[in-house]
Amino acid sequence: MFRRSWRHAAAATAALLALTSITACSDDPAESQDLSENRAGAMDGYAVGTQFKATEPVSFPILYNNHPNYPLKNDWLFWSELKSRTNVTLEPVAVPLSDYEQKRSLLIGAGDAPLLLPKTYPSQEEPYVSSGAILPVSDYLNLMPNLSDKIEKWNLGPEIDTRRQDDGKFYLLPGLHEKAWHDYSLAVRTDILEELNLEVPKTWDDLYLVLKAMKAAYPDVYPFSDRFSQPNPGGNLLNILAFSYGLQGAGWNFQHTSWNAQAQKFEYTGATEQYKQMLQYLNKLVSEKLLDPESFTQTDDKARQKLANSQSFVISANAQAVVNDYRPDLSRNPDAKIAKIPLPIGPAGEINPADRLENGLMISSKARDSKNFVAMMQFVDWLFYSDEGQEFAKWGVEGQTFVRDAAGKPTLAPDVDIIGLNPGAPKHLQKDFGFYNGVFAYGGKPELVQAFFSEEEQQFQEVMNARAPRVVPPPHPFTDEEREQVSLWATPLRDHVYQATLQFILGQRDFAQWDAYLAELKSKNMDSYMETVTKAYERFRDKNN
Amino acid sequence: MSAPTTATSPAPDTTTPAPPVRARSQSWRRALRRDWQLYSLAILPLLFFLIFRYLPMLGNVIAFRRFQPGGSIFGEYWVGLRYVKMFLNDPTFWNVFNNTLILGGLTLLFCFPLPIILALLLNEVRTRRLKQFVQSVSYLPHFLSIVIVAAMVMQLLSMDGTVNQLVKAGDGEAIPFLQRPEWFRTIYVSSEVWQTVGWGTILYLAALTTIDEDLYEAARIDGANRWRQTWHVTLPGIRPTMVTLLILNIGAFMAVGFEKILLLYNPLTYPTADVISTYLFRMGFASSNFSYAAAIGLFEALIGLILVMSANLIARRTVGTSLW
């Protein structure tokens, strides 16, 4: 064993040293379109509406995000049906969901990445752009008719542009939504509202009045005690509030910059007047003892505990949390009723803040050298972007996992369950068949996205969909050097914004010191940061008109 | 094997100062001939260190080269001391550096002596079953995941938690402990004590078994009471273990518990709670700047090495025991 290791080690040293000499891929644009060597298995007349089927059996390695609720099984119908429809075998490299991103980063860094890298959220591709490890997929849109079609039909141009890098190309194949799908909001004890004769709050100001009324009736409780505070304090609350004040994001969706559409320029989110106003709003809630000051540091379990014991009535929520957490938690209180309310409206008016881009795929550059490259791009296009592929990934196989009603609308087969839609059914769409898998099924038309939503959630979506979409900020891609510099400024800046945010909210710092806070941000290179952003924005605007 | 020592070995210094190289190689040859069996035992471990420890260290070169994720693992081009200068000029770095020293120092101050005391107390227990029971129980915290420990700490210290109930019972005002920077160090060190002290006794208890019973007998004959026996027999008996652990703890001083701090701190407590590793984590998370991290890592390692070498030197000079 050890002797062998030694010989291997010598080889490994050589390999390590050899790697030094490999420089980043030289990009020859003329070369990138000559695909004659890479057409093995590809279809000739592949277009929208074509069922992709490789002309010879091919297989592609894929990084697989293994979900604990439906661990990977090799005998899933998904794999076998995929094989028979497309002649493609996927070779999954299983990675636990808990640490997926770390392993992906390691594999790319070590040059050992599989060809397909799914579950990549927008902006996660950016660190890999400059090394040339990731394929600039925008160069190959002609191989992906369904993707091009959806971008055009759903008018996703501005969103896609935000993914463009300094070279004008984009490197991520994002999931696409026809309609924005917003999930996070607040959940409110509706039985308490009824008891106190209150309406469901529509705006943040309504919410304040509702909380006040609750406090008046139950002086011993903090009516609002929030969760989702770890590791980012006020993760959800700050974020949805920032949306409502017209900012780009805060909390767990911390955004350094927000686009001011009127002035046509970027501003530092944490230094804007709107940000100050939303902190003043939260400070008012805390100082009048309407919002539990522990909201920003407590664990989720603690927050749920307070809700369960009627020590609080309002809490951050998404659709799943209401069904999986709050209702079971409250089950021992027969009167308790809780529901997710439509996102309260703030100064920015009635907007739906959700992004229409979802997580998606990166493709390793080395795929370009494969003789099956074209077939792979066609396959990706079919599975992730065609209506048929999306329906297959979500619903499965007609007659086995779902059936169609007279109007052609799919419904679950009676013996198949998902999210409790067919309670007691012996088989599970995810666990036993491998469909509705987060790696393969996301985005699409609203009918598809909302297929498994409860009636309650569909009503929520109806309200949200009636609201105007948010303005998409213009792209401002950094060069490699800029990104390195900006990233070193970013962490201290963000830390300071978080810290001051909590101090202002909790009343540990007076708003009279707001200007001092701005000066502190300046001393932490806020101005240089914004200068770089503006420069990048203008450069991109001028270059790409 | 241990028989021939100074008498037969070096000596050449006095006779001729001329060929020190030959003399050294000669004595090496002699040492090899005499102790080749011992050296042979070291071959596999040395191979291990060479392959699995020293070879990957080549990667640290990226502290001085620009690394791009997905590019060469040894970086793209030389940047000299750019990353070193970067962190030396970063005020946040010095803040977290100080925090690291203070938390590391406090941890050392409490977590080093307490296991010794507990081990000595356990050693005085005369019912064997009781001793075993206490021992086994005191190891339990070591097995709890840090996530659970952190959750328990937060539960205890919340506004309506046990600690604040006591505070309120004593006519005090409830304190939001986890939001107060001045409390963080106390909280961290006490939870660390709770978690590590029991497990830390194992080595001392193992060392205590090696102490010669006759020494106690002799001390008793000299009229020493239990206290003096402990002082003159027990403590000197476990001194090599104590010194080894002290030196190692001093060396590991900079590596304060990353995961626990990550779970317990929040932006309000950054002024006291943020340490090098957590700062690097936040830096890395946002920017995947491996070069910068490597530069700080080397700096940290250098400090650790200097600390351990000085501690070793001092230990050798003062108590005569040392790592090498």
Added chain:
Amino acid sequence: MVTVEAAERPTETPPRPRRRRGIQETRGYRVFQVANGIILTLVVIVTLYPFVNIVARSMSDEAYIIAGQVNLVPRGFTVDTYQLLMSDSLFWTNYRNTVFYTVTATVVSIVMTTCYAYVLSKKQLKGRGALVGIAVFTMFFSGGLIPNYVLVTSLGLKNSVWAIALPNAINVFNLLVMKAFFESLPVELEEAAAVDGLNTYGILLRIVLPLSKAIVATMVLFYAVAFWNSWFAAFLYMDRQELWPVTVYLRNLIAGATGAENVGAIAAADEVQAEATLKAVTIVLTTLPILLVYPFVQRYFVRGIMLGAVKG
């Protein structure tokens, strides 16, 4: 072996009773004993409570846990979660892997550490300082994650137990502790054995190791616990879930929830809820084996008093 056993047996017990019963106790010492008892009882209570609490949680109804009503006794007693977890075949596959990896890696580690620690304990050995230095240096300087990964991959160790056992074969902390122990052993026995014609290997196997049961047992415990609880190496080097140890399985179950929620906008299909009960059950099930093994290891601590053999 024979020589030592013969020397060991007659002397093993006599000193102990002399010490325990022989002396009359001063009053101060009796006070001390009482105080000691109180202190240790407190230690026991403080450390035991959280653990009892976890066992209670693992057998309680979720609603009671969330309401914060489970302390020492399970409320709404149920073992459903145990059944749920134990009915998953992957859990058992992974559990078996953990046992296999732990045993293999511990054996490798003990052999390597003992050999090197023994060499380092020989004060007169030429080049000893350098040998110690080689080890100590690695406590502080290490390669980054990526070089390590490239190394293990190019050695062809991926997806095998060696990817876990070899890169972590020697823990320098353990090495130095063991070295300190060897140094504290009396040299007379070894010298006598050398005179009797035993070579170095013989001395190590027949003289030193039998005298070092306490430290070897400690090291087995240290290494085994570390390997049992480790997940990172397996996470890095195991590409198939059938090869994962149970720690990766559990981490995915527990940490997966928080990790995913932080992303904010995430597909509904991917919400994970780690239930409080589930967390408790997993902790109990992973910790239990180590606790069960421990008393057997502990025996060795107590009977390490054969040093009398040297003098006697």
